[in-house]
Amino acid sequence: MNPTTSATLYADARARITTAVRDLGAADLQRLVPACPEWTVHNLVSHLAGGAADFVAGNLEGAPRPPWTAVQVDARRDRSIGGVLDEWATTGRQLEELILSGTTAHPMICNPYVDAGTHEADLHGVLGIGRPPREVWLATIDWIVDESGPLTVTTSDGVFYVSGDGPVAAVETSSYELFRALFGRRSAAQIESWAWSTPEHAAAWSAELPRLPQTPQDLAD
Incomplete structure (x- = not known):
């Protein structure tokens, strides 16, 4: 990803x-976020602020696992929004300046729009603020998928x-559904409902495709 594009998306x-x-x-700030059921809206924004602070400070030990994000949320729990x-x-x-400086190659630091875009969609699910723009979905998909692999996913934007x-x-599915599923925001049942040309393989991939822990419930966002 071009640093300027990454920094701009973020x-x-x-x-x-x-x-x-x-x-x-x-x-509204205390509403639970269905895609992050242990977090309120305030908690989610606290993670985004804390994540940026940790990236800038180089505090990456444990990232992006729950203990790492829990520290960010707990530290800001009593602050106003x-x-x-x-x-x-x-x-x-x-963080944007750090990306543009070209002094780090760490993939999480260089592509923070992935986390921000994922959580923007999470907030849309609870607040109806609108989905993140299409360019965020596609950039995220391109960042995480491979040039080859056993699963071929066709969307209106291309083949992944x-x-x-x-x-x-x-x-076959939509790019937005693939974007959400890759980060665990679609249940196994939702993934299995896609248009599989090999329906006998849908169940195997419904749990294999997500790169983060998968939601057990159907999400609508």
Whole structure:
């Protein structure tokens, strides 16, 4: 990914999320996020701010596992949403500058739009703020899928290949559904409902395709 494009995708996601949540009332900030059922809206934004701070500081031990994100959330639990967003405005810009500097090749630091875009879609699921733009889905898919693999996924935007231990199979779905499924935001049943040309392989791939822990419930976003 071109550093300028990556930094721009991230900055734009940060701006959209900030606009969407800054003026929320206490009740909305305490709503649980279905895609992250242990987090409230406030917790999710705290993770985004804390993640940026950790990337800038080079604190990557344990990333992106739950103990790493839990520290970010806990540290900001008692802060106002305005305070969390103000912090993210500072650390987010620092992260964008770090990406543009070309001084790091760490894939998570260089592509923070992936996490931001995933959580923007999570917030859409609870607040109806709108899906992230199409370019975020496609950039994320391109970042995570491979040049070859046993699973061929065809969308209106092209053909993608997913590596894994599943059997050779082919399926058609939308780019947005693939984007959400790759990060565990689609249940096994939802993935199995895609248009499989090899339906006997749908169950094997329904658990193999997600790269993060998979939701047990059907999500609509």
